[in-house]
Amino acid sequence: MGMLNIEGLSFHYPGSTETVLDGVTLVIPDDGIFGLLGPNGAGKTTLISILAGQLRGATGSIAVSSEPLESVRRRQPHCLGLVPQECAFYPMLTCLENLRFFGGVQGLHGVRLRQRVESVAAFARIEGTLKRRAGQLSGGLKRRLNLAIGLLTEPDILLLDEPTVGVDPQSRAFLLDSIRSLAGRGRIILYTSHYMEEVQSICNRVAIIDRGKVLVSGRLDEVLLDGSGSLTLRLRAPLPEALAADWRTRYALREEGVARYILRVQSETAAQVIEAARAAGCEPLAIDYGRRDLEQLFMQLTNRSLRD
Amino acid sequence: MHRLLALWNKEWLALARDVHGLAVLFVMPAAFIVIMSLALSDVYKDETGRQTDFSVLAAEGPTLAERVAQRLEGDGFRAVPAPADEAAARAGVRQGKPGLVLLVPRDFERGLREPPDRTNPSQALTLLVDPALPPAQLAVFQHRVLGTVLGLRVSAAIRIPGMLDNAGAFDLKRVATLSVEAVGNPRAGRPSSVQQNVPAWLIFGMFFVVMPISSLFIVERREGTLARLASQQVPNSLLLLGKVVPFFVINLGQALLMLLAGHTLVPWLGGEVLALPARWDLLAAVTASTSLAAISWGLLVAACARTMEQATVIGGVGNILAAAIGGIMVPRFVMAETMQAWVDVSPMAWALDGFHAVILRQGAAADVLAPCLKLLLLAAVLFAITLWVHHRQRTGPTA
Numbered sequence: 124m125g126m127l128n129i130e131g132l133s134f135h136y137p138g139s140t141e142t143v144l145d146g147v148t149l150v151i152p153d154d155g156i157f158g159l160l161g162p163n164g165a166g167k168t169t170l171i172s173i174l175a176g177q178l179r180g181a182t183g184s185i186a187v188s189s190e191p192l193e194s195v196r197r198r199q200p201h202c203l204g205l206v207p208q209e210c211a212f213y214p215m216l217t218c219l220e221n222l223r224f225f226g227g228v229q230g231l232h233g234v235r236l237r238q239r240v241e242s243v244a245a246f247a248r249i250e251g252t253l254k255r256r257a258g259q260l261s262g263g264l265k266r267r268l269n270l271a272i273g274l275l276t277e278p279d280i281l282l283l284d285e286p287t288v289g290v291d292p293q294s295r296a297f298l299l300d301s302i303r304s305l306a307g308r309g310r311i312i313l314y315t316s317h318y319m320e321e322v323q324s325i326c327n328r329v330a331i332i333d334r335g336k337v338l339v340s341g342r343l344d345e346v347l348l349d350g351s352g353s354l355t356l357r358l359r360a361p362l363p364e365a366l367a368a369d370w371r372t373r374y375a376l377r378e379e380g381v382a383r384y385i386l387r388v389q390s391e392t393a394a395q396v397i398e399a400a401r402a403a404g405c406e407p408l409a410i411d412y413g414r415r416d417l418e419q420l421f422m423q424l425t426n427r428s429l430r431d
Numbered sequence: 432m433h434r435l436l437a438l439w440n441k442e443w444l445a446l447a448r449d450v451h452g453l454a455v456l457f458v459m460p461a462a463f464i465v466i467m468s469l470a471l472s473d474v475y476k477d478e479t480g481r482q483t484d485f486s487v488l489a490a491e492g493p494t495l496a497e498r499v500a501q502r503l504e505g506d507g508f509r510a511v512p513a514p515a516d517e518a519a520a521r522a523g524v525r526q527g528k529p530g531l532v533l534l535v536p537r538d539f540e541r542g543l544r545e546p547p548d549r550t551n552p553s554q555a556l557t558l559l560v561d562p563a564l565p566p567a568q569l570a571v572f573q574h575r576v577l578g579t580v581l582g583l584r585v586s587a588a589i590r591i592p593g594m595l596d597n598a599g600a601f602d603l604k605r606v607a608t609l610s611v612e613a614v615g616n617p618r619a620g621r622p623s624s625v626q627q628n629v630p631a632w633l634i635f636g637m638f639f640v641v642m643p644i645s646s647l648f649i650v651e652r653r654e655g656t657l658a659r660l661a662s663q664q665v666p667n668s669l670l671l672l673g674k675v676v677p678f679f680v681i682n683l684g685q686a687l688l689m690l691l692a693g694h695t696l697v698p699w700l701g702g703e704v705l706a707l708p709a710r711w712d713l714l715a716a717v718t719a720s721t722s723l724a725a726i727s728w729g730l731l732v733a734a735c736a737r738t739m740e741q742a743t744v745i746g747g748v749g750n751i752l753a754a755a756i757g758g759i760m761v762p763r764f765v766m767a768e769t770m771q772a773w774v775d776v777s778p779m780a781w782a783l784d785g786f787h788a789v790i791l792r793q794g795a796a797a798d799v800l801a802p803c804l805k806l807l808l809l810a811a812v813l814f815a816i817t818l819w820v821h822h823r824q825r826t827g828p829t830a
Binding site for chain 1: 650651654655656658659660661662663664665
């Protein structure tokens with residue numbers, strides 16, 4: 124399919140002075156899953172809505188390789204699939220009726236429609252619930268039906284807007300495995316979520332946006348690299364207060380949860396610090412040097428202030 | 432007690448924030464009080480202020496016609512100029528203008544001076560009646576006609592020697608016959624109440640598609656399916672047309688069912704039978720026009736309403752008010768004249784005119800053309816506004 128190039132995309136709602144997207148530039152290749160992160164109101168859903176053609180009036184450009192997305196969609200009307208945040212289907216219809224409807228409304232019919240319905244139902248493992256009313260399904264099954272509908276036309280561009288929100292760990296794991304299996308094959312996948320560990324586990328590229336601006340974008344491993352000599356320790360027990368006070372002064376120690384610490388140390392000092400913790404009876408359970416996790420990066424870039 | 436106070440407080444707060452619910456509670460009864468009080472003001476007056484137009488067409492010429500008309504005039508009946516001939520009289524009554532035409536046969540005056548004979552064709556009067564006229568008014572007018580004939584007979588008898596001694600000469604049953612012909616009504620009699628009510632409540636029911644249309648639309652918007660369909664490049668026009676056909680079929684089903692109920696169920700329960708129309712094509716045209724107007728109205732309400740409460744207020748209450756104004760709840764002929772001027776504001780009145788033309792008056796294509804055109808024009812305008820609202824919403828804020 125090529126790359127999805129978003130360049131200088133800006134948007135504000137009519138009658139509002141607030142800019143929801145402010146010159147967003149992103150390059151989303153077709154070789155994996157692109158994670159889009161941001162606090163509530165950052166502009167993620169607006170960006171997805173513009174890409175999906177639900178919202179008009181944005182300035183800037185959106186192109187697949189060098190061809191405008193609009194022109195690509197005119198040529199291939201169903202090249203884009205959206206799995207929205209809401210379970211966007213008819214609760215009073217059965218799963219099968221929903222799949223047939225959304226397939227039919229996108230031009231699928233006859234044998235092709237039947238094949239696609241069977242295929243996506245098998246993919247989302249909802250074959251056993253096809254005759255049940257969609258509104259009566261559990262949260263996990265609803266999410267799976269939501270995903271299945273988005274895949275009916277085998278889209279080359281797939282937009283997944285928080286597709287795992289509100290489901291149990293088993294369903295989440297299944298959904299993540301399923302989504303992971305969709306990557307590659309020349310498909311562009313944009314994935315938004317509030318769950319950092321999800322993004323970290325399935326995305327190979329990420330971007331963090333806040334207040335309509337891209338704060339960071341790139342390969343996940345590059346983005347998580349930390350050149351400031353950050354040492355993250357998860358210990359069996361909290362540090363004794365005296366030692367913690369000493370390290371606060373010497374290594375800018377800060378606590379991140381119970382018995383979890385982040386320090387700034389030179390690489391040659393890191394081993395001594397770990398040894399000192401062990402000597403104080405605080406056996407290290409996990410050690411990470413020179414690399415942040417996504418949550419740290421996210422909180423660092425977006426600050427801790429509430430957005431809602 | 433504190434817990435009860437907390438519950439009361441919560442209820443008040445919830446009520447105060449439900450402006451649409453409050454509007455239903457306060458605005459609707461207020462509107463009904465105004466509309467119904469105005470509409471029924473004449474019914475509660477001692478003397479009727481309502482006027483029913485009539486004319487007299489005498490084969491012997493306008494002089495006799497004017498004399499008869501002068502005697503008939505008054506007490507709610509107003510004489511209007513006589514039509515040129517019987518055909519014109521029938522055409523006028525078919526449209527309810529005027530509601531009554533009395534046909535006086537040739538040699539009527541001569542017959543008044545002759546001995547009474549029921550078979551004398553010169554004494555056989557015909558009253559052409561608009562079937563939409565209330566039966567009570569028709570009965571009053573019939574008695575006025577017979578009273579007038581008797582008066583004329585007495586005037587004539589005074590000048591004929593010996594006639595006053597003949598008691599049978601003033602037997603109303605022998606002096607003249609009056610046959611009533613409801614123009615366009617196949618029963619050739621008075622319209623039944625079922626013929627008045629079936630079209631009225633059918634229209635009311637058809638316009639109530641606004642509720643299912645808007646409730647489904649609201650579910651679609653709330654669940655995000657509308658947004659999903661937009662992302663799947665389903666055009667708004669297609670989306671709306673996708674709703675028109677099913678509800679059109681429902682409206683046709685309503686029409687068939689209501690006619691069937693009037694024709695079979697009502698007489699089975701002891702009521703009068705609904706005489707079915709002769710021109711089913713015209714009935715189909717009126718039904719289709721009404722349906723398209725009702726559906727377009729439903730689509731506009733659905734596009735504008737964000738919640739079921741809003742849909743109920745705009746759609747449901749709007750329909751009830753349109754029915755009250757449009758002669759559905761209170762027939763037009765019962766309304767005060769000032770109120771009758773407002774009836775045509777309501778699209779339900781246009782539809783009722785169309786149905787009356789077909790079912791009551793057995794009208795021709797020309798009789799249903801105006802109501803159908805008005806309804807279709809309204810449907811087109813409402814549909815265009817709905818498309819514009821949808822287009823605007825696409826560039827507006829999302830939830």
